[in-house]
Amino acid sequence: MDYREDNYYINKVLQGNLASYAILVEKHKALAYTLALRIAKNHEDAEEIAQDAFLKAYNSLKSFKNESKFSTWLYKIIYNTTISRFRKKHLESYSLEDTPIRETGYEENDDGLNIMHLKERKKIISEAIGRLKEDEGVVMTLFYLSENSTREIEEITGFSNSNVKILLYRGRNNLLFELKKILKEEIADIL
Amino acid sequence: MKPEKIKRDSLIKSIFDEGGIEQPSGKFTSQIINTIKAQTQESVFEYKPVISRKVWLMIAFLGVSLFLYLLLGFAPEGRGLNLYGYTLNIDTGAVRGILNKIAVSFELTPILKTSLIALTFFTFSNLIVFELKSRSFFK
Numbered sequence: 591m592d593y594r595e596d597n598y599y600i601n602k603v604l605q606g607n608l609a610s611y612a613i614l615v616e617k618h619k620a621l622a623y624t625l626a627l628r629i630a631k632n633h634e635d636a637e638e639i640a641q642d643a644f645l646k647a648y649n650s651l652k653s654f655k656n657e658s659k660f661s662t663w664l665y666k667i668i669y670n671t672t673i674s675r676f677r678k679k680h681l682e683s684y685s686l687e688d689t690p691i692r693e694t695g696y697e698e699n700d701d702g703l704n705i706m707h708l709k710e711r712k713k714i715i716s717e718a719i720g721r722l723k724e725d726e727g728v729v730m731t732l733f734y735l736s737e738n739s740t741r742e743i744e745e746i747t748g749f750s751n752s753n754v755k756i757l758l759y760r761g762r763n764n765l766l767f768e769l770k771k772i773l774k775e776e777i778a779d780i781l
Numbered sequence: 782m783k784p785e786k787i788k789r790d791s792l793i794k795s796i797f798d799e800g801g802i803e804q805p806s807g808k809f810t811s812q813i814i815n816t817i818k819a820q821t822q823e824s825v826f827e828y829k830p831v832i833s834r835k836v837w838l839m840i841a842f843l844g845v846s847l848f849l850y851l852l853l854g855f856a857p858e859g860r861g862l863n864l865y866g867y868t869l870n871i872d873t874g875a876v877r878g879i880l881n882k883i884a885v886s887f888e889l890t891p892i893l894k895t896s897l898i899a900l901t902f903f904t905f906s907n908l909i910v911f912e913l914k915s916r917s918f919f920k
Contacts, residue, residue: 608814615810623805637805644813649820715800734797762793769796 593617596660603651615644618661621736622668628727629672631720639675643668658745661736666746669728714776718768726761729754832912 593613602610622643627636647654647667654663719727725747732738732746740754749757832840 608817611817612810612814615813619809620802620804623809624801624803627803636803637809640805641809641813641816645816645820648813648817712800715796716803719797719801730793730797731801734794735801762789765793765796 591616597656600651600654600660603648611648614660618664619644621661621731622664624731624735625665625668625728626672628719628722628731629669629676629724631724635675639672640668643671646671658742662738662742662745665732665736665738669746710776714769714772718765718772721768722761722764725749726757726764729757730761730765733758830912837912 596614596617599610599614599617603614619640623636623640626639626643627633630636630639643664647664654660719730722730728747729743729749732743733740738746740751740758743749743754744751747754
């Protein structure tokens with residue numbers, strides 16, 4: 591489905607058109623749910639949290655000002671809802687010294703994935719991303735999937751710019767490491 | 782950015798594009814919309830007290846004013862309201878004057894006085910309790 595700009599639907603919702611909100615939900619539900627899942631790590635909780643966040647967004651839509659994108663505002667609600675549900679300290683400070691270096695040859699992963707079927711690949715990738723730490727998963731999802739800038743990620747999560755960059759660095763390393771590990775396990779299973 | 786870093790970044794991007802997104806259940810959107818509809822209906826049928834806070838304040842103000850007027854009405858000697866031997870400085874003549882105007886004339890016997898006071902107290906206390914309950918002060 592081709593969607594229009596978010597503002598078009600928002601104005602309609604504010605005029606009382608509930609169907610337009612259903613379209614907004616449809617448009618953003620996958621990413622909203624994925625973000626919640628990165629922290630919740632379980633499908634039932636993630637769905638409940640994402641739905642809760644969409645309800646909160648609906649109830650406070652009048653207060654939404656076009657200072658930022660609707661998606662940034664929505665993801666912030668989702669992130670805060672998830673964090674408050676899991677009572678997690680989200681203003682942790684990160685430093686590169688704490689980062690275990692897990693250097694992985696990326697070509698190895700690339701080749702390994704290329705020989706697999708699409709469904710298997712998706713399953714393996716999903717599992718590897720799921721193994722990332724909560725904050726790494728959130729930051730990587732916002733950066734690579736939602737294509738948010740580091741400045742927007744700062745706004746959504748409340749992390750400092752340097753923390754966002756560290757989490758991206760760590761996330762990339764850990765994702766490749768986990769992928770390699772899963773691929774090895776898969777190959778060992780086959781053999 | 783170094784070529785190696787670019788290649789690595791594009792690999793991560795393609796990994797995320799391929800398997801990074803997850804889909805919620807099929808009833809995700811309809812559940813949200815149904816909850817919003819239920820919320821809207823609840824707010825339409827929201828309880829509103831029959832007597833508003835403003836009206837209650839006005840009634841209280843009038844009641845206190847009347848009471849003060851009667852109390853400070855400086856009843857002439859021997860015309861105060863006699864309650865079981867205690868004479869309140871209420872000019873019953875003023876009340877009687879009003880009653881006479883609406884062509885009612887009777888003497889306030891002790892039993893009648895007590896009944897009227899009890900009835901007034903009972904009515905007002907019940908009204909207050911009912912109003913407080915409706916405002917969820919206590920259940």
